[in-house]
Each structure stands twice: as structure tokens, then as C-alpha cells.
Amino acid sequence: MPSKCEFFYKLQERGITAAQAKKWLKANPPRKGWKHSAWRWAFEQMGDAS
Numbered sequence: 001m002p003s004k005c006e007f008f009y010k011l012q013e014r015g016i017t018a019a020q021a022k023k024w025l026k027a028n029p030p031r032k033g034w035k036h037s038a039w040r041w042a043f044e045q046m047g048d049a050s
Contacts, residue, residue: 007039
């Protein structure tokens with residue numbers, strides 16, 4: 001299981017800052033039943049949004 005930070009770093013590699021991800025997560029919280037980290041949710045969902 002990847003660490004919480006693995007997706008955090010993947011987001012940064014993509015040029016997305018922690019602040020941008022947090023702001024996005026406020027507007028797009030993980031769906032009910034999501035069992036992974038919020039960083040993973042942002043990584044998987046923000047890719048589609050851009």
C-alpha cells in the first residue's frame with residue numbers, strides 16, 4: 001500500500017502544489033466510501049479535470 005505522501009509527491013511532479021490540491025479537495029471531497037488518502041483522490045481526479 002503506498003504511503004499517503006506518494007500521491008502527494010506525484011501531484012507535485014505534475015506541477016500541482018499542496019495548496020492547489022487542498023483548495024480543489026475542499027470543492028471536490030472524496031466520495032463516500034473512499035478508503036484511500038485524499039491525496040490519492042486528488043491525484044486520480046485532478047488529472048481528469050485539467
